[in-house]
Every structure is written in C-alpha cells, then in structure tokens.
Amino acid sequence: MKKITLLLLLCSFSVTAQDYFLKKYEPYNSDVPSPETFLGYGVGEYHTRHDRIVAYLNTLATSSPRAEIELYGYTHEKRPLVILRIGTQGNLQNIEALQQRHLVFTDPQQSAASDPELPIFIQLGYNVHGNEPSSSEAAMLTAYIMVASEHPEIAKFREQSVIFLDPTINPDGRDRHTQWANTYRGNPLVTDPQDAEHNEYWPGGRTNHYWFDLNRDWLLAINPESRGKLNWYHQWYPNVVTDFHEMGTQSTHFFEPMKANGSRNPIMPKENYEDLNNKFAEYFVEAHDSLGSLYFSKEVFDGTYPGYGSSYPDLQGGLGLLFEQASSRGHAQRTAFGKITFPFTIRNQLVSGMATIKAAVENKDYLRNYQKLFFTSGLRNAAASRTRAYTFELEDDANRLKAFLDKLLIHRVKVYRNGDRRFTVPTDQPQYRMVQSFFETYSTYRDSVFYDASAWSVANFYNIAYRPQRSFNSGQELTSVEDLFLPDAVQRSDYAYIVNGNDYNTPALIHYLQSQGLVVSSAFKPFTTRVNSQEKSFDYGAVIIHVPSQSKSADAVFQIVQEGQSRFQIPIDGVRSGYHLKGVDLGSRYMNPLRKPKAAMLVGEGTRSYEAGEVWHLLDTRVGMPITKLPLRDFDRIDLKGYNTLVMVSGNYRFSETQQEKIKQWVRQGNTLITIGTATSYVVDKEWVKESLVSDKKDSTATVERLPYGDAGENSGRERVGGIILKADLDLSHPLAFGYTRSDLPVYKNNEVWLKPSKNAYSTVAQYTPNPHIDGFISRENLEENAKGSASLVVSRLGGGRVVLFADNPNFRGSWYGTNRLFLNAIFLGNHIRVPN
Template structure:
C-alpha cells in the first residue's frame, strides 16, 4: 500500500509538466476547441483559477462547439455571475425544451409511468460551494473540456444519452477570496510546509460567501441569492443526479457515498435512495478509484440527515444527491504523513469522481427515471396515510414575517392556499409532501445521536409561525406570488402624531430610515388604546410614536418621509389627532421615551466565529439597511468606542488584555449596551463582567466510573454536544427586549452548550426555557434535565450605568430565525432604555 501511495505522489509531482495526467485517457479531442491550458496559459493545477476566467472559458466552449450552451441563473452578493454550462449532443441541445417537458412527466404523480428510453438523463455536476475547497472548480474545467471536445466513443455516448448541467462555482465570492490568497502566497519553488502562509488563510477565510454564510446549509433556508438562483433553476429542471464536491483535512484521503446512516428514526427520503441507489453508484466510484490506486472511505461520517445540503436536498426532489470529499492541499503543495499532496492530485480525484458519476447515470438512466416517478407518486401515498391532511396557518398581525415564511414555501414549490379567514392552508396531498414535512413536522427521537449538522429544522419554528395540523380543511385561492398579498393602507396625514406598530418584522428598518432622515421617534413602554381612522385600536408595547410638531421638518415633509418609508417597508402606520387616549397611557406620558439612533460596532477577526458575525452583518445590511462597523480584533487596542452606543460580541476565542477589558467595561458603564451572543455571553460571565452564573451540573464524586470501549468514545462524547435543537422559551413581554411579541411562548434555536442560570435579579431574566422546552431535534436526557430545564435563554445584567445583554442562544442563526431576530434588534434600538435595578 505504501509503495502505491509513493508512486501516486511521485506521479502527481511531475504532472505540472503535462496535462496528460488528466486528459490522456479520453483522447482524441476535436480540433478548434481549446483545452483549459491553451485558454488559461498555464496547466490546470499550477495556479488557482479566478472565477471570471472560469466563466470565460465556459463561454469559449459554448462559442466553439454546438455541444455546449451557457446560461446565467443568478448573481452573487458581489455581483459575480452564477453560470451553468449545458453539455449534450447538438441534436439534444436543439430540442432541449421538448426534452425538459418530457422529463418533467417523471415529476407528475397524476400520470402513470411510461418508459422513455430515448430521453437523456439529466445530470447536474455542482462544484465549489465552499470557496476554499478549490480543487473541484479546476476539475470542472477539465470535465467540461472532456465532455465537449472528446471524440472518445464513451464520451460521445454520454453526450447522446445525457444532458449535463455543469455548475463550475456555486460560491464565486468565497472562491475568489481564497484564490487571491493562495496565488498571492504561492512560492517558486512551491512551499509544502503546513505552517506557510499559503496554507493558512486569515479571517474569515474563503469557505463562506460575502456575508460569511455557509452556502451548503442554505438550500433549505434560501437566504442568499446564490441559493435562490439555484433553487429556481433546480425546479425548472429536476435533475436525476446532483453532485456536491468538497474538500476535507489534508491528512485525509477521499470520500464518496454511501454516507453514515441517516440519523432520523424514520427518514422522509425513500430507503431506496440511501441504500440501493447509493450502493449502485458506489460500485462505479470504487472501480474508478481502485484503477488509480487512490485510497478512499465510505459510510463513516457525513450523514445526510439535514435536508439543506447540496447532497441532501436533491434526495427530497426525486433525484440522487452525491457527496464527494477530497483531502485538500490547502494551497499548491503540502506535506502529509504519506508525503506531499499536491493541488493537481486533488483535482484528479475530483475529475475521476465526476466522470464516474456521468457514466453511472447514463448506464442506469432507466432506473433513475422510474425512481423519480415513484418518488413523487409515493409522496401522495404517504400523505394519504399521514395523520395530518393539511397544516393551517392562522392570520398573523406581523404580515412581513408571514410573507417571508410563505416565500420559503413557494421557492420550494410547495402549494399554499388562502383559508378565507386571513390565514393559509398547506395541504399534505401534493407532490412536494416531503418538503411539507420538512417545514412543519418536529422530531424528538432518533436512531443515531451524532449528527454532522443540525438535527432540527422545522422551518415554521424558524419564523415563529403558529400552525395546526388538521384533517378537515377548505382551500381558497392559490397563493402563487407575494406581490400585493398584504397591501398596506397608506397612512392618513396628521398634524399631531403618527403611530407605528412595533410587532411588524420590518418596523426596525422603517425606524432606522426615518431616524437616518432626521426624524425623532419615541417608543411606548406601556400599551394604550386610542381612536384612529374612525375606530378604536389597541397599540402594544414598543409602539413607535412620531410627533409631528416637535420635528425640525414641516408637517408636509414629515408626512412625505413617512409615506416613502411605509411604501418601502410595507409597515402599517396610523395618524392620530390627539394624544389623549381611551385607555392606557397618553402620548405625553413618561412611559413614552425618545429613541437614540443605534451606532453599532462588532468585533471580528481571528478567533471570532465568522458564521455568527456574518449573520449579524447580513441582518443589519439586508433587512434593516443599517451600517455596522466591523472592528478587527488586531486593531481593537487602538480603536475608540466613543462613536458607538452598542457593541456586539459573537462567539469566539477572546483573549483581551487587562487594558482592553477595562476599555469595554468602562465604555458600557457610561450608559452603553454590550450584546454578547452564546460563547461571548459565557466569556463575559467567566470574566466577571456581570454578576450572572452559568448552569452547572452537580457532580457525584462518589460514583464509580463505568468502563466503556475506547472505540466508542467519539460517538459517546459527540452525542453530549448540542448540534442544533429547537427549544421553547417563555418571554416577559413587558421587557423592552421582548417588545413586538404577541405571545409569551417562542421557539429558540440552540447549537451550543452555553447554559445560563436565571438571574438573582428578579427583573433581569427576559426569557427562560419552559418546564418542558424540547420542541425539535436530538437532545440527550442529561442536557434536557440538568441544563435546559431551569435555565435562561436571555438575560440583561447591569454594568455601571449601562447593561450587558446575554443571549444563551443564537437569535440570528443562518439568517433564518425571523422569530428571534426581534430580540436582537430590540437590544440595538431599545437597549439604552433598559434600566436594570442593581
């Protein structure tokens, strides 16, 4: 075995001198179609290729050959194009729309299965969703050239029997961030020392997209434009096979499916998918990699339980998702225990896996077509046998949060109907029944206890949506678009004041816009009832008050600014002619306080959890349209905090000096707000910045330690972590941090082991887990009984004249927790009004 590896690595070390290392077995190639080396001016693997050059090469292939067409399906946050190269025979591409319509018959459960032997199989080869796992995009260039230009009879057969949709770079922003790093530090000769800068990116690294999101978790949540574009493309074509190419640690080998057994007790994907189909394709991968002498492994890790991966989402759409993980050179060459691993070597393994996928799909296209048809047919059977015939969503006063949730249903092609009472109905009996399950069903029991990712993803809970399973229901009009779904009545002009409900998701964005344009607004810290528009209306905690005569602008200007903001954010607003109210406080009450405009900063850099930081940045940028200053930790010692009234610390490995700690505490003591999320909350408590405590389990020192097999240690220790569960918390809705909530019970997302004791201060515990808090996901009985029950989810603790807001959970998880975003935004907009008795 060692001799084989030495031969492989020696061969790899010479491959830079010849692209035959990749291409020879598929000779000859059609003249007039340039190879990647001819186009780029260097051989694949010599450098990391920028995304713009990748796109241009695919355009050149489409220009040079009638076997290829290119399409753009979206753009990234940084406006890089997202493209797919369609590859097939000229005849197939000439009638592609007809072929698509025939193919979509396999997704229609209402018609019987009819074999279509002349229909090509649809294959989506997807590459580089993690930007600093770059070998797959280089393999994509080679794969595209082989499939378009090779005259080998095998490849010609692939073109006749398949349509390949090659997506070269799913995450262009992250890729280019890493490409710039790797090429900038590339040595000549190459430096393989793992400590070299080339192999060690600085924060945030190239894995994530512009806002530091992991796009391989975004297929279900559809927060980012990269994912939304791909989902709309996906539901146009419904490919039979989808690949998802990744890299892993340098000391690893190569992974292909089958994955580790699905962790769910009763997975909603068909057993045939993760057993029969995976085993069938694995035979092709085994043959391909055995012929190279490559080492690989299967079944040990990478469970597909979470449905939002690029390799699991297709499994819920009648296709076969396939994960590949290749040991990474993290640059161009790096030492391993077996010798050097080079960039070309990693590229070749990805190329081989991709070509083996095409072969397997072509040779089993009849099976894949029958499987896809049965998948959607079984969806209706399963729905008919289920306990819920439909899920009804009652009317909700927060129309913008409701629209955001409905948007997620529609982008996954889930059918939604109005219920005639202001709410909505999602019937179970539809082709996307398995997505309906994903959105609404919750699970507490699993056959496995260690997950590669989250074990809870009931999307309705992400949005704090009330819903009920029902067996009897009536369908109203189908909802096909969100446009004009909840039209907002234009506010009537007032010479006195305007009132704005704080319970609308977009209210903070409206508030920020008006503050930014020079208006002064106040918040009501007690509810009241008044008359507006000829009727009585109750206004709750946090209602925004915009007094007209106290502004520096004229009443006409105030009205115009409010109307423009209302039109942009679609938030209800009401004019009132008097400050004297029917019930509750009046507008001149001491419980109506002017609001200071947030001036926020956040510490980022090495050691900071970039995912959480990116979620904060994304929330404020894309939904509130409010800037936040991102201060690198390396610059914090010399940075001034005087311009800010809010500082955000997310989870991270902080090691502040005594001087830096004093700087933070002194700044908070002046009346400012520190928001500490999860690990940062734990740090603040451990450092004694606040007088709060962590929940700790009482240890029985007298009990004997049970002896366990060493081999089971990873599984036994892994199940104790909280990888991602949904818990229920009880809110004090009178607290400013809870303003805008209409129900005291809310779902929260926990993916850490930070457990906070309820404060000894009776006014400081804003949210505590309920007596039976477990809603969804895997949680050990020990974590439930010893930690979750009796712990707090959200505390506010005084520090001098200011306060520290302590989140045990992540209120902004993956940009999707609309249900708890408000808690975080309240800390920014209302924090300076929180007075916690010390």
C-alpha cells in the same frame, strides 16, 4: 504510491499536466481549446479565478454546438452564476421538448410510460465552499472532456445524458481564497503546513460575501446564490446532483454511501440511501481503485439535514452525491501519506465526476423510474397520514408571514389562502416531503451524533403557530407574495403618526425615519386610542412620530412617513390627539424618544465568522443599517467612544485585563454590550456581570463507569448540542420583547452555553419552559440537568450601562425571523433598559 508521487512532481510541466488529466479520453476536437490552452498554464499550477472559469465555459459554448451557457443569478458581489449545458447538438436544440418529457416523471398526476430514448439529466455542482477549490478546476476539465472528446464512451455519454455543469456555486468565497493561494504561492512550492499559503486569515474563503455557509442554505434560501439555484432546480429536477468538497489535508477521499441516516423514520425513500447509493458506489470504487487512490465511505458525513447540496436533491426525486477530497490547502503540502498536490486533488474530483456520469447513464432507466416512484410514494405517504393539512395565521406581523410564505413557494410547496391572513398547506401534494420538513418535529432518533443540525422545522424558525388538521378545505392557491398584505395608505396628520410595532420590519422603519432626521419614540406601556373614529389598541413597543416635535414641516414629515411605509409595507396611522382612551397618553413618561444606534461588532481571529456574518447580513439586507466591523487585531488602538452598541458574537476571546477594562468602562458609561453564545459564557466567567452559568451537577467523586474506548467519539458526541429547537417563555413587557404578542417562543440552540436565570427578578427576559423540547436531538442529561429552567436571554447591569446576554443565537443562518427581533430590540432599545436593583 512512488509512481503517483512521481507523476505529481512532473505536473509542473504543462504538457504532462494536461496528459495527467486528459489522456484517457483522447482524441479531442482540435477546434475546441483545452483549459491549458485558454488559461496559459496547466490546470493545477495556479488557482483559477471565477471570471476566467466563466470565460472558458463561454469559449466552449461559442466553439462547439455541444455546449451552451445560461445565467441563473448573481452573487452578493455581482459575480455571475452560470450553468453550462452539455449534450449532442440535437439534444440541445430540442432541450425544451426533452425538459417537458422529463418533467412528466416528476408529476404523479401524469402517466409516465417508459421513455428509453430520453437522456438522463445530470447536474454537476462544484465549489460551494470557496476554499475547497479543486473541484472548480475539475469542472473545467470535465467540461472540456464532455465537449471536445471524440472517444466512443464520451460520445455515448453525450447521447444519453444532458449535463448541467455549475462550475462555482460560491464565486465570492472562491475568489477570496484564490487571491490568497496565488499571492502566497512559492516557486519552488512550499509544502510546509505552517506556511502562510496553507493558512488563510479570518474569515477565509469557505463562505460567501456575508460569511454564510452556502452548503446549509438550500433549505433556508437566504442568499441570492441559493435562491437562483433553487429557481433553476425546480425547472429541471435533475436525476443526479453532485456536491464536491474538500476536507482536512490528512484525510483521503470520501464518496457515498454516507453514515446511516440519523432519523428513526427518514422521510426519503430507502431506495435512495440504500439501493441507489450502493449502485453508484460500485462505479466510484472501480474508478479510484484504478488510480490506486485511498478512499472511505459510510463514515462521519450524514445526509439527515435537508439543506445540503447533497441532501436537498434527495427530497426532489433525485440522487444527491457528496464527495470529499483531502485538500492541499494551496498548491502542495506535506502530509502523513507523503506530499499532496493541487493537481492530485483535482484529478480525484475529476475521476469522481466522470464516474458519476457513467453510473447515471448506465442506470438511467432505474433513475427515471425512481424519480416517478418518489413523487407517487409521497402521495401515498400523505394519504396514509392522519394529518391532511397544516393551517396557520398571523394577524399582527405581515412581513414575517410573507417571508415564511415566500420560503414555502420557492420550494414549490402549494399554499392556499383561506382568509385575509389564514393559510393552509395540504399534505396531498407532490412536495409532501418538503411539507414534512417545514412542519414535522421529532424527539426520537436512531443516531445521536449528527454532522450538523438535527432540527429544521422551518415554521418554528419564523415563530409560526401552526396546527395540523384532519381535513383540508381548499381556498385560493397562492402563487406569489409580491402584492400580499399591502397596508392602507397613511392618512396625513399634523399631530402624530403611530405604528403598532409588531411587524418584523419595525426596526428597519425606525432606522429609516431616524436617518431622515425624525425624532422617533417608543411606547413602554400599551394604550388604546381613536383612529378614524374607531378604537384601536397599541402594544408595548408602539412607534410614535410626534409631528410638532420635529425640525421639519408637517408636509416634509408626511412625505418621509409615506416613503417609509412604501419601503417597508407597514400600517401607519395618523392621529389627531395625544389623549388616549385607555392606558398612557402620548406625552407620558412611558413614551421615550429613541437614540439612533451607532453599532459596532468585534470581528477577526478568535470570533465565529458565521455569527458575525449573520449580524452583518441582518442589518445590511433587512434593516439597511450600517454596522462597523472592528478587527480584534486593532483593538488596542480602537476608540469605542463613537459607538453606543457593541456586539460580541461567539468566539475564543483572550482579552488582557486592560482590554477587558476598556470594554467594561465603556459599558459603564451608559452603553450596551450584546453577547451571543460563547461570548456570553466569556463575560460571565470573567465576572463582567453578576450572572452565572448552570454548573455541572454530576458528583465528581462518583465511580466512573468503564466504557469501550472505541465508543468514546459517539458517547462524547451525544452530549454536544448540534442544533435543536427549544421553547422559551418571554416577558412581553420587557423592551427586548417589544413587538411580540405570544409568550411562547421557539429558540434555536447549537451550543452548550447554559445560563442560569438572573438573581435579579426583572432581568430574565426569556427562560426555557419546564418542558422545552420542540425538535431535534438532545441527550436526556442535557435536557434534564441543563435545559429545563435555564435562561435563554438575560440583561445584566454594568454601571450605567447593560449587557444583553444571549445564551442562544437569535440570528442563526439568517433564517430565524422569530428571534431576530430580540436582537434588533437590543440595538434600538438597549439604552432604555433600566435594570432595577
């Protein structure tokens, strides 16, 4: 350890720094610049911005025929997403032919003979969490070694593999952290863990522009970073994929195998999580033992959730590999093991990456055969299943259905159209295991403690009512959703336009019309009228634009309505009369003009950035509506009068009595407060509303059973709700439920906020059913004592206003299309909710 520490201290000198990383693979081609030569400082002396990393990779591609760069997308902040291909000049010149030979092994319909001359495809992915920066620095070193080294071992690696090096999966988050670390860098370096350099302010650099965790987004594909990567991935199907991370400073280094898979019957082959992981672990052990590094495996982390960078490849015939390195959280920091420096963390990542390349090359035949086995075994499993297909249809919400279909297609799941809005997904297809991930649900597990979610049946995210089938009737294969469900052109009217209101894009249309200066109303009772000489029924929440009530001409109104339909692809009907055949008429007191939302959200230290980002992303990208983000640090001088809606996401709120009264008084004046998760428990505990939480029913005087201390972590973890799907019963007549046509609603729960149904008979909007479990692990105690009969959504009166209390997160990871509408209705219809006494 003393020798290692001495080396780390010497790393401030640039020549020594370069030798520290590169000496093993000498000599190097002098025509190819090293990272240090290009950057002007030794790797690890500073944190390197993403644009300079990309510039360096471009330099490698222009200075050597062994490398070429490709662009696969852009981030929200328009930073480029690139991959550097590395191999021999001959392999890169023939890359398309190699690609086709490789893809034969991913197609179970093709006969794949042994192809020993075919290079193995390795995808090295770095820095998905922006404030885990060591791996992107290691990426530059790895690229340089693989391109410039003339060492015989590296020459062998180039000959027998093609490396696809993605230096920064999350450039927006990385640059946020890079700016912080370099800004607070001391000279000399400050190792005190309390120094500002080691403690970012909220939200930190972990997440992307909208504060999403991109390492959870491979399955959900919400962000452009993930969608670009998935489109790239399904062109290449690499055999090995790395996923480099950092963890707490007091840790060491983790590599796979992971903790045992939590599922009772994992859908990935056991050859993956047993044989392959153990084969590769031998290489990691050898590499890190040679350094004297501390490390561990088989603990904490699990690959059960299929949306990680280290688990998604496992469902595509590849081997996903997770690495976790103790973080210096800056340039140097004091730990219980001594000082940890940025160069040391970089070296461990570099060593793990190089060991991965070696393991892949030396086991390339095994990996290739495994990939073939993966897809053929998928078809065998499908044939052995009684389920031959899943069918679903959605007559009243074209845009929600399109979003779900798009999600299937981006994962290359085959979908067939059997009618206007009826679709079938067969199980007999290469992506059978992705079909399982989308539709299968589970209630029994081998393990009870998960690193992340234990439920991910994506069809439930979209509130898709699907049915398993014993047979498959093919139709027309769907290849794109681009021109799907285009509505009939709106017919001009001088009287009124009506939108049924069930479509996911309805709130976006309302906001657009309001932004164009139109008065928009909503129907608080259903009705039936005549459209083009045909009877047509409209549900709760139908949207009305009464032409004579507008300040604009009929022609101008028509033009705005046409543009709204074009943008949001929603059917809009022109009508000639306000007299309706059934239900309320157009001039009824149940037709209420909607107030234009002026929304704000509390953000900053103490609030959950993930949830705040989900709200921001939803309103920005799907509604096109701005929301003001109010920093808690400025709360005392913030004037709330300019807003009619305030959002409080989960968090650890510590308002003074005066600050609490400021919010309560604002609500009493007729405004709407929306709380999510622990923000709901906060306002209930502080008695802002007359609601209550489910109390602990256990007898505190009962004798406590004596248990082994070593089991404490597992036992307490069992009671956590990491991520499950429950069924709620929805009051379809409530304004918050406008747009829904089925009372059964899947909701996502990843907290321990159990809300009692309101004592007010009209205030419980959504309540868990008597048998609520749909998917995921929940302990028997939680299910029986907390979940059954609890409320998911309650509206409570506060003076002339109201508090909308979400026990669950309706916007989880940007993917819960099925419950987004509840949240959006709270914004657009909140002021029309009159809580009866």
